[in-house]
Amino acid sequence: MTAMNTKQFNDVSLGETLPELNIPITVALITGGAIATRDYFPGHHDKDAANELGSPHVFMNILTTNGLVERFVGQWCGPTGRLQNLKIKLGVPNYPGDHMTFTGEVTELDAETRTAVVSLKGKNSMGNHVTGSVAVVLP
Amino acid sequence: MANNEWLSEVRSMVGREYGRIYAWDEVNPAMVRQWCEVMGVENPLYTDPEYAVQTEFEGMVAPPAMLQAWCLEGLHMNNYPPGSTDENPYGVLKLIEAQGYPAVVAVNSELSFDRYVKMGERLYYTTRFADMGEEKTTGLGAGFFVTLIQTFYSEAPDKERLKGKEDEKVGELLFRVFKFKPAQRPKSEAKKDDQGQEEKKAEKPAIKRPKPGISDDTRFFWDGCEAGELRVQHCKCCDKLQHPPAPVCVHCQSFELDYKVASGKGELYSFVVMHYPVVPPFEHPNPIGLIQLDEGVRMPVGLTGVDPEALQNGEVKIGQRMQVEFQTFDDELTLPLFRPVDA
Known part of the structure; x- marks a missing residue:
């Protein structure tokens, strides 16, 4: 396993930016993500079904987006961060062949609970796929 | 609103709670590991028992972002495990x-x-119909925002329930959807005519540059862009130039207009860097310049080869020498952009 950060609350400053994370959007990620989250909605694994719905290809399900958001924040804070919430607003779809780039920054700090709030967005070629925030308690 | 009756009926359901929907499987390492593999999550708390046993959990836990996945029905729609409610929370x-x-x-x-x-x-989770807003019209169409709240519990094992242990709340999901009448789109009509053949060929909806409205007065300019010429309207009577193109000379009111091909050289007269809103497919932030052409007229254009920060921190200054550069977008639209050059 690769070495991971273990971000301490005291090391975090307001406005700190997270390392960008670029994720290639593939059929494997979309369909694998749907099945790994037990979401068998046809638009997530069957291109013909997605076409019927007016989409050019299969599109990423929300539960995969949530997983990728956890990955983005988790890679920054490391395995000792504890997620309190994960709030997202959905934008344009993620289709195969695209890339999504996550950017984020620390927008709130609460010393009493050692909680940092990260505001983030995941953007693809059509615009923001996801915007939102994650509150994480740090050691 | 034409028919308020059904609306008040639906609205009277706000606050209604629906029964339990159980998970098919207990939280288990195999499903967690596969989830982590697909998502690219490498946290050892989820997959490495030796690491996890040293944490406050004293063993492996599931990724919190995976919470909903446990209770989805799987391949067969509405096929929930025994003990689940027959009501449809949706x-x-x-x-x-x-x-x-x-x-x-x-x-x-x-x-x-x-x-x-x-x-x-x-x-397992229970569902509450938490809210329904007024009818709203959005870019997608007209409809209602509906909010459902799912509350997730961990069921106390039978043995422990006998000792008085209760089910414990572990999390919550607020889920808001927009239920709507799609706004009319001419393209989807065309698709239907073709027995779905068109749909199979559907491509990712590329976000294209907006096209200019072209009139008889402005066509020469856009044709010039295609030809790689920066054309400026010229008055045959008073010999003056004007931009943007107009039907009449702004200097002498003559209708006798043609154009001159400009050198494409000039200087940065002013600029703005657009930060908000983000408008794909334009650069973000988007630097826009007003160029004073050497021939005398000014032209608002997109800037290329300019770091927006360099504009804002003064590295690139008003008066900077600029040169036109024609760029073709989406294989169909050629625009004159300007790039900084040495004086």
Whole structure:
């Protein structure tokens, strides 16, 4: 396993930016993500079904987006961060062949609970796929 | 509103609670490991027993972002495990649909976690129809924002329940959807005519540059861009130049207009860097310049080869020498952009 950060609350400053994370959007990620989250909605694994719905290809399900958001924040804070919430607003779809780039920054700090709030967005070629925030308690 | 009756009926259901929906499987390492593999999550708390046993959990836990996945029905729709409710918590969406709002799009997903769940726990959730807004018209069409709240519990094992242990809340999901009548789109009509053949060929909807409105007065300019010439309107009577093109000379009111090909050289007269809103497919932030051409007229253009920060921190200054550069977008639209050059 690769070495991971273990971000301490005291090391975090307001406005700190997270390392960008670029994720290639593939059929494997979309369909694998749907099945790994037990979401068998046809638009997530069957291109013909997605076409019927007016989409050019299969599109990423929300539960995969949530997983990728956890990955983005988790890679920054490391395995000792504890997620309190994960709030997202959905934008344009993620289709195969695209890339999504996550950017984020620390927008709130609460010393009493050692909680940092990260505001983030995941953007693809059509615009923001996801915007939102994650509150994480740090050691 | 034409028919308020069904609306008040649906609205009277706000606050209604629906029964339990159980997970098919208890929280288990195999499903967690596969989830981590696909998502690219490398946290050893989820997959490495030796690491996890040293944490406050004293063993592996499931990724919190995976919470919902445990309780989905799987391949067969509405096939929930024994003990689950027969009620349909999404019945309210069906009621709205029956009134002519067939489409649905998820808007918000807000997960909150009371605690992480450990291997072996069995989860279920209950659903509350929390809110339905007034009818709203959005870019997608007209419809209603509906908010459902799912509360996730860990069921106390039988043995422990006998000792008085109760089910414990582990998290919550606020889920907001927009249930709507799609706005009319001419393209989808065309698709239907072709027995679905067109749909199979559907491509990712590329976001293209907006095209200019071209009139008889301005066509020479856009044709010039295609030909790689920066054309400026010229008055045959008074010999003056003007931009943007107009039907009449702004200096002498003559209708006798033609154009001159400009050198494409000039200087930065002013600029703005657009930060908000983000408008794909334009650069973000988007630097826009007003160029004073050497021939005397000014032209608002997109800037290329300019770092927006360099504009804002003064590295690139007003008066900077600029040179036109024609760029073709989406294989169909050629625009004159300007790039900084040495004086």
